[in-house]
Amino acid sequence: MARGDSSTEDTVIGKATRVRGRLSGDGHLVVDGSVEGDVEASAVTVRGELQGDVRARGVVHLEAGAVVRGDLHGESVAIDEGASFDGHLDADFELPAELGGAQGKRR
Amino acid sequence: MASTVIGAGITIEGEVTSDEDVVVHGTVRGKLSAKDGVTVEHGAVVEADVAGGPVHVAGQITGNITSSDRVDLQNGAKVVGNVKATRITIADGAQFKGNVDMDV
Amino acid sequence: MASAGSRIGPSTVIRGSIRGAGNIELEGRVEGTIDVDGDVIVGGNARIKSPVSGGRVVVRGAVAGNVRGREAVVLEDGARVVGDLVAPQIGIRPGGLLRGHVSSGDAFSASSAATTPRAARLPAKPVAVTRAKEVPPPPPTPRKNEAPARTQRATVASTATSKLVQPVASPLTKPARSAPAPIMPTLQKGAKAALKKKAR
Numbered sequence: 136m137a138r139g140d141s142s143t144e145d146t147v148i149g150k151a152t153r154v155r156g157r158l159s160g161d162g163h164l165v166v167d168g169s170v171e172g173d174v175e176a177s178a179v180t181v182r183g184e185l186q187g188d189v190r191a192r193g194v195v196h197l198e199a200g201a202v203v204r205g206d207l208h209g210e211s212v213a214i215d216e217g218a219s220f221d222g223h224l225d226a227d228f229e230l231p232a233e234l235g236g237a238q239g240k241r242r
Numbered sequence: 243m244a245s246t247v248i249g250a251g252i253t254i255e256g257e258v259t260s261d262e263d264v265v266v267h268g269t270v271r272g273k274l275s276a277k278d279g280v281t282v283e284h285g286a287v288v289e290a291d292v293a294g295g296p297v298h299v300a301g302q303i304t305g306n307i308t309s310s311d312r313v314d315l316q317n318g319a320k321v322v323g324n325v326k327a328t329r330i331t332i333a334d335g336a337q338f339k340g341n342v343d344m345d346v
Numbered sequence: 347m348a349s350a351g352s353r354i355g356p357s358t359v360i361r362g363s364i365r366g367a368g369n370i371e372l373e374g375r376v377e378g379t380i381d382v383d384g385d386v387i388v389g390g391n392a393r394i395k396s397p398v399s400g401g402r403v404v405v406r407g408a409v410a411g412n413v414r415g416r417e418a419v420v421l422e423d424g425a426r427v428v429g430d431l432v433a434p435q436i437g438i439r440p441g442g443l444l445r446g447h448v449s450s451g452d453a454f455s456a457s458s459a460a461t462t463p464r465a466a467r468l469p470a471k472p473v474a475v476t477r478a479k480e481v482p483p484p485p486p487t488p489r490k491n492e493a494p495a496r497t498q499r500a501t502v503a504s505t506a507t508s509k510l511v512q513p514v515a516s517p518l519t520k521p522a523r524s525a526p527a528p529i530m531p532t533l534q535k536g537a538k539a540a541l542k543k544k545a546r
Contacts, residue, residue: 194440202451212444216418216437219451226443228426233375233393234410235428249352249368256362256378262355272362 146176150183157187166201179209181218188222246276250285264294266301284318297327299336306340356391370400372407390424397429405442412446419450 145163148154152168157175164176169184178193181201188206189195195209199217206223214220229236245263248254252268257275264276266286273290274280280294286301296311299319307313309327317335324341332338351369354360358374369384377395380386386400392407403415405425413419415433423441436450 211440212438213440213442214436214438214448214450216420216435217451218436220436220448221450223447224438224444226445228443228445230410230426230428231393231408234395234408244355245353246355246358246374247351247353249366249370251367251384252352252364252370252382253366254360254362254364256360258362259359260355260374261357264358268352268366 148183173205248286282319291323354392356389388425403433 145165146158146160147165148158148168148170150167154168154170154172156172158164158170158172159175161177163178163180164174166174166179166181166185167183171186173187173190174185175190177191178195179189179191180194180196180198181189181203182198183200184202186204189203189208191209193210195207195212197203197207197214197218197220199215201215201218201220203218204221206225208225212224212226245265246258246260248258248264248266248268248270250267253271254269255271257273258264258270259273259275261277263279263281264274265281265283266274266288267283269287269289271289274288274292274294276294278294279296279298280292281298282288282292282301282303284300288301288303289305290303291305291308292303293308295309297307297309297313298316299307299314299321300316301318302320304322306323307321307325307327309325311327312329312331313325313327314330315321315332315336315338317333319333319336319338321337322339324343325338326343326345328344330342330344351371353371354364354374354376356373360374360376361378363379363381364370364376365379365381367383369386370380370382371387371389372380372392372394373389375393375395380394380396381399382401384400385402386398386404388394388398388403388405388407388409390406392409394407394409395411396409397411397414398405398409399414399416401415402417403413403419404422405413405420405427406422407424408426410428412429413427413431415436417433418435418437419431419433420437420439421427421431421442421444422439425438425442425444427443428445430447430449431444432449434451436448438444438448
């Protein structure tokens with residue numbers, strides 16, 4: 136189990152790198168290469184490939200060119216139009232009352 | 243207040259209710275009810291009872307028209323249904339089949 | 347005003363189906379179904395309790411229902427969607443909120459990973475997941491016949507487009523796919539000899 140720096144430095148999985156297994160750490164994780172496994176960090180940016188769930192305390196960002204399959208959890212999730220994604224998002228919010236309000240949570 | 247516009251290529255089947263003006267270029271089947279004006283443009287097809295303020299018709303309405311104000315049938319209009327209004331004009335070239343009730 | 351454009355104003359409520367050609371801007375309430383050929387904008391104050399289907403669909407308001415775009419679906423700041431998003435291109439800008447499944451790009455047309463149990467999702471062997479831009483055009487398959495006449499996008503996402511024919515109610519249903527096409531097509535019998543002849 137790889138551990139990222141618990142500081143301001145980014146952890147970058149380079150283009151030529153393939154990781155199989157879980158990744159977890161406190162910093163900003165950038166995936167340029169290929170990751171198979173769940174990922175957890177303060178913030179996660181994917182430009183490469185990721186197959187697994189993503190959990191971030193802050194921002195999850197799938198950039199154009201990313202190919203991701205798995206669920207995304209984060210305070211804020213952004214997906215660029217050029218990204219390829221197959222998975223679930225589960226943001227915490229309520230629909231207006233006319234559309235079911237709190238019933239909209241957790242289908 | 244801006245209007246609700248139902249474009250020429252659009253068909254709505256169901257109930258349309260609005261506080262604004264409604265302008266129909268397309269097709270409405272069901273019920274149309276506006277607090278403000280209703281305009282059925284040339285080429286529009288309304289198969290519904292229409293309720294509104296002033297109603298201007300240049301297209302086709304099959305259904306009853308209930309207006310709190312005036313109803314104007316323009317040249318080219320084709321209305322089959324009863325009309326209830328405070329005032330009515332039926333232009334030369336308009337086709338109309340139904341009763342008119344002006345609450346006299 | 348665009349001749350083909352429609353606008354459902356903020357105080358308008360429609361209970362029923364909206365369909366046809368042209369773009370539509372929704373700022374009121376709709377309960378039923380929305381399926382248009384053109385683009386759809388769900389405005390910031392709109393409250394849509396309906397599946398939405400269009401060409402390019404931009405959401406800035408509230409939607410309870412699946413959102414399907416033949417070209418793209420974009421959730422912008424203010425969007426609150428409970429439902430699945432299906433389109434060749436999907437964007438979620440910061441502030442756009444979703445609770446549901448997303449299927450876009452090549453991940454969207456690949457094998458049914460989303461429906462397999464999580465434990466089985468990680469393969470025993472490394473999976474050859476290719477970058478979106480490197481995937482070659484897929485070979486003609488019987489699946490292409492499902493594509494409606496109007497969807498004529500001859501792009502890499504063309505298999506993605508044919509998937510959009512699936513009923514909106516089950517966007518997760520992905521037809522079984524045979525092994526991906528090899529990058530080098532197998533030479534037909536005699537082709538090698540023919541090429542050698544040409545080279546001489």
